[in-house]
Amino acid sequence: MPSISVAHLTEQGQDMVIVxxxxxxxxxxxxxxxATIGQLQARSNACGLKGTVALVWDAGGRMDYLxxxxxxxxxxxxxxxxxxxxxNAEIRW
Numbered sequence: 001m002p003s004i005s006v007a008h009l010t011e012q013g014q015d016m017v018i019v020x021x022x023x024x025x026x027x028x029x030x031x032x033x034x035a036t037i038g039q040l041q042a043r044s045n046a047c048g049l050k051g052t053v054a055l056v057w058d059a060g061g062r063m064d065y066l067x068x069x070x071x072x073x074x075x076x077x078x079x080x081x082x083x084x085x086x087x088n089a090e091i092r093w
Contacts, residue, residue, distance in 0.1 A: 002093055004040075007086035008049050011074055015051030017044045018083050019091070023058045033066060043091045056083055 007018040019040055025033065033055075041053045054067040058080055065075045 003090045005087045006044070006049070006089050006091055007083050008051065008089040009086055010051075011071075014071065016054050016071070017041075017049050017051045017089075017091075018054045018056060018086070020080065020083060021055050021057040023060075025055065025057050026059060026064060037066065040091065043093045046093070047089075047091050049089060049091065056080065 004019060007016070009016055009018070017040075021036075025036070028036070037053055037055060040055075044051070044053055052068060054065065054071065054075070056063050056065045056067075056075070058064075063075070063078070063080045063083070065072075067075050
């Protein structure tokens with residue numbers, strides 16, 4: 001059964017399911033990026049993980065992200081190492 005490790009956390013009252021993507025994700029067209037978010041959100045919900053899916057990836061030594069606008073300040077203050085240290089759940093399908 002395929003699975004992906006995620007950081008499932010609550011920050012500033014917001015439930016988040018943070019997924020680390022391959023850095024090639026940044027090159028995908030926006031429609032594919034949004035479809036990926038939708039698929040991961042559905043799989044996350046099916047696994048009982050409460051929260052909104054947030055995608056992050058390595059952008060040449062710094063972390064880039066695709067997250068709701070209100071979360072940008074939080075995500076700009078953390079690193080991929082911070083996310084890796086918080087991996088605590090899995091999405092399985």
